[in-house]
Amino acid sequence: MTESRSGSARVGRRGLLGVGIGLGGLAAGIGGTVAVDRVRTPDAPAALVDFHGRHQAGVETPIQAHARYLAHDLREGVDADAARRMLRLVTDDAARLCRAEPAITDQEPQLALTPCRLTVTVGFGPGWFSALGLTQKQPIGFQDLPPYEIDRLEERWSGGDLLLQICGDDPLVVAHAARHLSKTVRRFTTPRWVQQGFSTPMFGPDSPTPRNLMGQVDGTVNPSPGSDDFAEVVWAGSEAGWFAGGTMLVLRRIAMTMDTWDELDPHAQELAIGRTIATGAPLSGGGEHDEPDLTATDSSGLPLIPQFSHIARAASTGRGDRFLRRSYNYDEGITDGVVDQGLLFAAYQADLTRQYLPVQTRLAEQDLLNEWTVPIGSAVFAIPPGCAPDGQLGEGLL
Ligand code: HEM
Numbered sequence: 001m002t003e004s005r006s007g008s009a010r011v012g013r014r015g016l017l018g019v020g021i022g023l024g025g026l027a028a029g030i031g032g033t034v035a036v037d038r039v040r041t042p043d044a045p046a047a048l049v050d051f052h053g054r055h056q057a058g059v060e061t062p063i064q065a066h067a068r069y070l071a072h073d074l075r076e077g078v079d080a081d082a083a084r085r086m087l088r089l090v091t092d093d094a095a096r097l098c099r100a101e102p103a104i105t106d107q108e109p110q111l112a113l114t115p116c117r118l119t120v121t122v123g124f125g126p127g128w129f130s131a132l133g134l135t136q137k138q139p140i141g142f143q144d145l146p147p148y149e150i151d152r153l154e155e156r157w158s159g160g161d162l163l164l165q166i167c168g169d170d171p172l173v174v175a176h177a178a179r180h181l182s183k184t185v186r187r188f189t190t191p192r193w194v195q196q197g198f199s200t201p202m203f204g205p206d207s208p209t210p211r212n213l214m215g216q217v218d219g220t221v222n223p224s225p226g227s228d229d230f231a232e233v234v235w236a237g238s239e240a241g242w243f244a245g246g247t248m249l250v251l252r253r254i255a256m257t258m259d260t261w262d263e264l265d266p267h268a269q270e271l272a273i274g275r276t277i278a279t280g281a282p283l284s285g286g287g288e289h290d291e292p293d294l295t296a297t298d299s300s301g302l303p304l305i306p307q308f309s310h311i312a313r314a315a316s317t318g319r320g321d322r323f324l325r326r327s328y329n330y331d332e333g334i335t336d337g338v339v340d341q342g343l344l345f346a347a348y349q350a351d352l353t354r355q356y357l358p359v360q361t362r363l364a365e366q367d368l369l370n371e372w373t374v375p376i377g378s379a380v381f382a383i384p385p386g387c388a389p390d391g392q393l394g395e396g397l398l
Contacts, residue, residue, distance in 0.1 A: 047117045051098035053386045054245045055235060056393070058119030059326065059348050060225045062202035063210065064167040067328045068178045069196075069251060069344065071160025071379060072189035074131045083132055084398040086188040087122070090164075091392040093184050094120035097177045103184075111176035116169040117201075118177060122393050123163035123249055123381025131161060137397055139236065139243040141351035142382045145250065148364035150375060157253045157377025160192045165249075169201055195253060195377070197328025197344040209280060209288065213329050213341045214256060214372075216273055217280025220288055221315075223324055234324050236350045236385075242396030245385030248352040250323075250360075253330070253377030255342040261372040272368040274309030282311070310369040313362050321358040323349035342373075352380060 049057045074083070093103035098118050102109035129138040147153075164181050168174045182191065200210040205224065212218040223230040236243045261269070270276055274283055274292060282292035283304045294312055296304045305312055316322045325347055332340040349355040363370070384394050 048099060048115050049117050049119050051095045051120065051386075052389050052391075055247070056119075056121045056383055056386045057098070058121035058165055058167050059234065059247055059324070059383065060230065061117065061119050061167070062204055062207065062225065063199045063219075063326055063328075064117050064119070065169045065198060065201040066171045066174045067165065067167045067197045067199070067344070068174055068194060070164040070166070070178060070182060070194050071125070071192040072162040072164075072182075072185055073192050074128065074161045074189055075187075078131070078188050080132045080134065080398050082188055083128075084392075084394070086185055087394045087398070088392045089184050090120075090122060090181060091387060093181060094122075094177075095389070097180070100173075103180050105183075106180060108176055108180075111172060112180075114170050114173050116173045118168035118173055119166070120177060120181065121163075121165040121167075121383060123165065123383045124394075124397075125159060125161045125163065125379065125381050127159070127161040129382075132398075134397065137242065139240055139246065139248070139351075139382050141353040142248055142380070143353060144380055145357070145360065145378055148360070148375070150364050150370050151378070152374050152376055153378050154376050156193055157195065158193075158379055160379050160381070162189055163249070163251075163379070163381040163383075193377075195251075195330065195344055197330045199328050212327070212343055213258070213331065214261060214269070215277050216275070217288060218327065218343075219325055220275075220280050221311075223322070230324070232350075233322050233355070234348050234350060240350070243382065243384065247348045247350060247383045248356075249381045249383055250345075250347045250349075250352055250356050251377075251379045251381070252345040252375050253342065254345050255340070255374045255376050257372045257374065258339040258341055271306050272309060272372070274305040274311035283309075306368065308366050308368050310363075310367055313367045314359055317358070319358075321355055323347040323355050323359075342376075348383070 049061050051057055096103050097112055098120060100113055100115040100118070102112040106112060126144055129135050162185065164178070166174050166178050166181070202210065209217050209219045223233045234247050236246045238244045240246065266277060270283060275281060276283065280288040282290060284293035284296040292305055292311060294305055298304055327346050328344040330342055330344050334340060347356055384397060387393050387395060
C-alpha cells in the first residue's frame with residue numbers, strides 16, 4: 001500500500017508554511033508568503049496518499065467519501081508532443097495537490113491544504129490513442145464496450161479521451177482539485193462530462209463495506225488491497241509493455257428506478273440480489289464474507305439464491321472473469337419529476353475484454369436486478385502506470 005498517514009506533527013510543521021503563492025490581487029505563483037491555517041477534517045484521520053509509485057493511486061486506495069470523474073476530449077491539432085506537455089503539467093499539479101500543497105498557479109491555495117486522502121487518477125479513452133496516432137500502442141484488450149440491449153446510454157454521460165478521477169474525503173478539496181486541473185488541461189482539451197458521487201469512506205480492511213442507495217452492502221466480493229490476488233486481477237503485467245502496472249476502468253452510470261424498487265417487499269429485494277439487506281450475507285446462510293452456496297435449496301426444493309439473482313449471474317466462473325469494483329453513489333435529487341439516483345459503477349481490471357466483458361454479457365442477458373437498474377452512461381479508460389517523483393504520467397507511451 002502507498003498510504004502514508006500524516007499525523008499532527010506533519011500538520012504542525014506545515015501549519016505556518018510559506019507556500020509561495022500571492023494573494024490579494026497578486027498573480028498566483030509569484031507572490032509573497034502566506035500564513036495558512038490548516039483545517040482538520042473532524043471525523044476522518046488526516047492522511048496523505050502518495051501520488052507517486054508503480055501504480056496510480058485512487059484504485060487500490062480504500063474508497064474515499066467523494067469522487068469526481070471529469071472526461072475531456074482532445075482539441076483538434078493536439079499532437080503527442082502537446083499531450084506530453086499537458087501530462088507534465090497535470091502530473092506536477094496532481095503531485096502537489098495530493099501532498100495537500102497548492103499547485104503552482106493555484107488561485108485558491110487555501111483550498112488545497114486539508115489532508116483528506118486526495119487522489120488524482122488519469123486515464124486515456126480510445127479516442128486518445130486514435131487522435132494521437134497511437135492506436136498501435138493501445139493496450140491489448142482495451143476497447144469500447146459493445147452495445148447491450150439493457151443500455152439506454154446518453155451522450156452526456158458517455159465516452160471521453162482523457163479522464164481525471166479525483167477522490168478525497170473532503171468535498172471542498174475535491175472540488176478545488178477538479179477545478180484547478182480542469183484549468184490545467186483547458187488549452188489542450190474541451191470538457192465532455194463531469195460526474196460526481198459519494199460513498200461511506202473506508203480507511204482500511206477493517207472498515208465495513210459501504211452500502212449503495214438501494215440499501216445493499218455493495219463491494220463484498222472484491223480482491224483485497226495489497227494482496228497478490230489484487231495485483232493479478234487489477235494491474236497489467238510485464239507482457240503489457242509500457243502499460244505494465246496500469247489498469248483499465250469501465251465506468252457505467254446506472255440509474256436506479258427507486259420508485260418501483262421501493263414497492264418490492266424486503267424479501268423480494270433480497271432475492272433480486274441473492275444476499276440479505278441487513279448484513280449482506282448470502283441467502284444460503286453464514287456471514288457477509290461466507291461463500292454463497294448456489295446449489296442450496298429450501299424445504300420445497302427452491303434455490304435459496306435464485307438462479308437469475310444478481311450474484312448468481314455475476315459470480316466468477318473461475319476463468320479469470322473478475323475485477324475490482326470501486327463504485328460511488330450518485331444523487332441528483334429529482335429530475336423531470338423522478339428520483340435521480342444511481343450508481344457510478346466503476347470496475348478496474350488488467351484486461352477488460354478478458355475479465356469484464358464476460359460478466360457484463362451475462363448480466364445483460366439475465367439479471368433480476370435489471371428490472372430496477374438502467375445503464376445511462378458508459379466509458380472506458382486505460383489508466384497508465386504511475387510514475388516516480390522525477391517522472392511523469394504517460395511517459396512510457398508518449
Ligand atoms: C446499479 C447497479 C448495480 C448494483 C446496485 C449492484 C449491486 C451489487 C450487490 C449488492 C452485490 C453483492 C455484494 C457484493 O459482492 O458487492 C453485487 C455483487 C456483484 N456485482 Fe453488482 N451491482 C450493480 C451493477 C453491476 C454491474 C454492471 C456489474 C458488472 C458488469 C456487477 C458485477 C458484480 C459482481 C462481479 C459482483 C460479485 C458477485 C459475486 O461473486 O458474488 N454489478 N452487486
